[in-house]
Amino acid sequence: MTADVWLPIPPDEIEGLPQGPAYRFWDGAEEFPADPADCVFYVVPYMKPSDIGVRPMPHMSSLRVVQTLSAGTDHVEPGLRHLSPGVRLCNARGVHEASTAELALTLVLASLRGIPGFVRAQDRGEWQGGFHPALADKNVLIVGYGSIGAAIEDRLAPFELARVARVARSRRTTARGPVLPLTDLPSLLPEADVVVLSTPLTEATRGLVNADFLARMKDGALLVNVARGPVVDTKALLTELDSGRLTAALDVTDPEPLPPGHPLWHAPGVLISPHVGGPTSAFLPRAKRLLTDQLRRFVNQEPLANVILTTGAASA
Template identity: 75%
Template sequence: MTADVWLPFPADEVPGLPENLTYHFWDGAPEYPTDPAECAFYVVPYMKGASVAMRPLRTMQSVRAVQTLSAGTDHVQPGLQGLHPGISLCNARGVHEASTAELALALTLASLRGIPGFVEGQRQERWRSGFYPALADKSVLIIGYGSIGAAIEDRLAPFECARVVRVARSARETARGQVHPIDALPELLPEADVVILSTPLTEDTKGLAGAGFLARMKDGALLVNVSRGPVVDTKALLAELESGRITAALDVTDPEPLPAGHPLWHAPGCLISPHVGGSTSAFLPRAKRLLAAQLTRFAAAEPLENVVLTTE
């Protein structure tokens, strides 16, 4: 007896899949490939939005595992409500760390060194020389010190930062040093030149970077968000940007996609990329290796990795 698996890639394009499962290709199309009630392992289509991700879930009566291809699972969790207990929700830990950390560093460097102004100057044929901030000798605060936060610190290492400070939900020690608890932010924020958000979106982190948080950032500090848009209070951020007190580099926004005419597009000191932290050439090979490994465990009735929660 085999189990149905829904994949967002054709099965013959994913090396190493176990043969004792039945694979169906679904990437979010209006028509389902087979009856969702028979699906045992559901791999959520990547970057198709919450409505697509959750659409088949309500009728997946046999599902035992839901696998996202994103680091975050906030777009899927509401769809698990009301389903039977024992469903494992797994994220894509190991897939996006390198790409997201690359972008976090790129946004930081581009913002500090004035790259957006140079691009505009090139269009206008203007030579914008002068002195610009460097990352060297800066204090960097990483909020959300999971695998992505650690990967960001890996890439900061050669840049001669004065200090890298780590914050997570709770305190712990790592090989690199102390990770501070999130309730230490009021004391840590005023000392940071660069604040990088890499935390998942949860009820606790929604609106984390609100008016009080932003007010505690030092004058001239840079906020970099590679987590989720709602982690930042957009109205509060706009007020700070328009005052010129801080700057920001955002790969994610709230709302998202950012609509035409939204004031964030033209806010002073704000660099925006269109949520491309994980969507790079590194994604497909790593995602396929993850799926082959997870499904091999599933077929052998072994515990899955990257389990974020189990329904009760």
């Protein structure tokens, strides 16, 4: 038996990997690179369907660590039931903050300033001016204030906002101000001009943005989702979009990928990007640094970073 590490990036392209393990490249191909039973550290292929990432997990009897290259871990959690107790699940905190926050800001500005309409007018060769909202003086509500939510606020800071409100699972204080619990949403939503979703997908957040949530948003407000599609009730959102009361900018949808002919494609006031918050030129160098650091910790038997849960533990 060997102590294998499965990587979705060719190991010879990652500088500084510690010596000791046998590194195997697997990015979701039909054939496994080695016996899954020998894998002790599994880095889940990035941007692959959930069934691909989970496929080897029932056979990984020696596994000690599951490392995602995404901020969310919901796509691999179905496979955890096949693993022995004590396996640590780690996410990619520190990898996606810059690129996802950039996209969130892009979606906000593009939606408010009417960029999609300008592009369509350009395609028709039409000069189409008009009055559009600015981000300045707006109230922004960030729902999900982890590292990505904080990075979004960092990029919003220069835009002369009237106020930023922050919401997460539990109340706490940050350098920028208080973070309020999800239970405070009913009182915060009516004041927000822009609501940005950057929360993980959990049982508590699945369908969080339902008809009641949307009804509490003020007329003309913008909903931006860079979290996960199922955080939003698509049917309820379509009702609000079709009425013209709200607008939306969505990097993630439910279903996803959004199939041809789905009503979201043509709903009024919606801007859709195809889940591109993470895959940018910023991804690979940060992913490689994370893997090098995590594997150094693992080989040296030091505490791992970004541990979300441990199988068999009460928190799981």
